[in-house]
Amino acid sequence: MAGYAVLAYPWWVSLFFLLVAGHLTNICVTLYLHRSATHGGVRFHPVADHAMRFWLWLTTGMVTREWVAVHRKHHAFSDREGDPHSPAVEGFWHIVLGGVFFYQRAVRDRELLEKYGKGCPDDWVERNVYSRHSFAGILGVVPVCIYLFGVGLGLLVWTGLAIWMPILGNVINGIGHSLGYRNFDTKDESRNIYPFGFWIVGEELHNNHHADPRSATFRAQRWEFDIGWIYIRLLELLRLAEVVYARTLTASEFAARYYRDNLAGPLAERLDRAAAGVEGARAQAAAGLERARDGARAQLQQVRRGLDHARAGARTELEQARARLDQARDRASMVLDRAKVSVEQAGGPTRLPEGLEAGG
Ligand SMILES: [Zn+2]
Ligand SMILES: [Zn+2]
Structure with missing residues (x-):
């Protein structure tokens, strides 16, 4: 067999292959499944569209309509009863370690797929290949991996590819709703895992995404980075992508306009400051009153003393x-x-003149 196991040595080539393939999978998940098919923030040229759909079929076995429907329901019920995979409802470790089972349970719900899966591809290849034989692609990769890396390493690389997507999903759905920081006080528990969106191609910025789901860019602060957005811009340059909507407002402008809860912070601060001012004025007035009373009392005492003094003088x-x-x-x-x-x-006369009587 010519070329058998050509990439088996050195060992790091297989690791590099896995990382590149995994990164490509991440790109297809966030750009195609998430930002385009689910939320419609970007449209891709059919060439890019089909390339991503093919790669997802080959490496994940995900059916576009199922992924889209489950994710739309996640947005509709984020971290409430009805969310297909919420760590706030199901528990953190259940989602981080077993989120994929929650996903599988959700896709068995025909009603959910019907209600939330509208507008997904329904062409011949979708009906007859991607949806009907969703796991044929990833099974077909087994011989390719064995061919390239040999049996042992090949199966290892294939396993890596097969579990890549479930792990990615668990990380985003579990950690992205539990740990990290928030730019927006969304009603859900969404978090930005960290500000540098490289490894999971911008999905790290999950709170930014929940705040403005339709935006094709997940970046909200100057210091944040979303490589997914860079890829979209590159595809746009190649005329393979058309951005439908991307947030241009800064995080604070956007929060001020659309998130009342975010306004509650500064408003509450202003109210607190006003209340403190009123309290200060009240305390000042009370102190003034006390001082005036003391002054009046002192003056009264002085007057009394003056009066006593005058009385004594008189x-x-x-x-x-x-x-x-x-x-x-x-x-x-x-x-x-x-x-x-x-x-x-x-x-002389013994009688005194009138008025000079003795004792007069
Ligand atoms: Zn989410
Ligand atoms: Zn989303």
């Missing part, structure tokens, strides 16, 4: 006046006595 003056009067009376009676004596000595 009493002293009265006593002094009385003393002077007594002295004057004493002097007058002395003068009278002396006058009486003089009159008697002179042998």
Whole structure:
């Protein structure tokens, strides 16, 4: 068999192959299944569309309509009863380790597929190959892997490819709704796992996506990076993609316009500040009142003291006046006595003139 196991040595070639193939799968999941087929933020040229659908059939066995329907229902019921795979409802480890089983349970729901799976491809190849024989592609890759890497390594590489998508889904659905930071106070528990969207091609920015699901770009802050958006722009340059909608507002502008809860933060802050101001003014007024009362009390005491002082002064003056009067009376009676004596000595009338009676 010419060319058998040509890529088996050195060992890292198979790892590199797996990483590149996995990255391609991630690109097809986020660009085609997620941003285009589910949310319609971008449209692809049929060439790009078919290439991605083929690659997904080859490496994941995912049926577009099923993936789209389950994901749309996830958006409709995010982290509430009815969400097909919510760590908030089902538990973190159930989704991180077994999210794929929740997905499989959801796709068995015909009603769900009918209601949420509208507008998905329904051409001949979809009906007769991708949907009807969804796992034929990934099984067909087994001999290719064995051919390229030999039996042992080939099966290992194939297993890596086969579990790639379930792991990716579990990470996004589990961690993307439990751990990380939030730019937007969405009603769900969505989180940006970290700001550098490279490994899972921008799906790391899951809170940004839930805030504005239709946007073809998942980036919201200047310091965030979404390689998926870079790929879309490149495909656009090649005329293989047409962006239908991509958010241009900054995170804060977008939150201010569409997320009332985000406004609640600054509004509550303003209310708190106003309440603190009112409280401060009230305390100031109370202190002023207290000061004024103290001042009035002090003034009253001063007035009282002044009054006491004046009363004491008046009493002293009265006593002094009385003393002077007594002295004057004493002097007058002395003068009278002396006058009486003089009159008697002179042998004059014994009667005193009117008004000079003794004790008068
Ligand atoms: Zn989500
Ligand atoms: Zn989505």
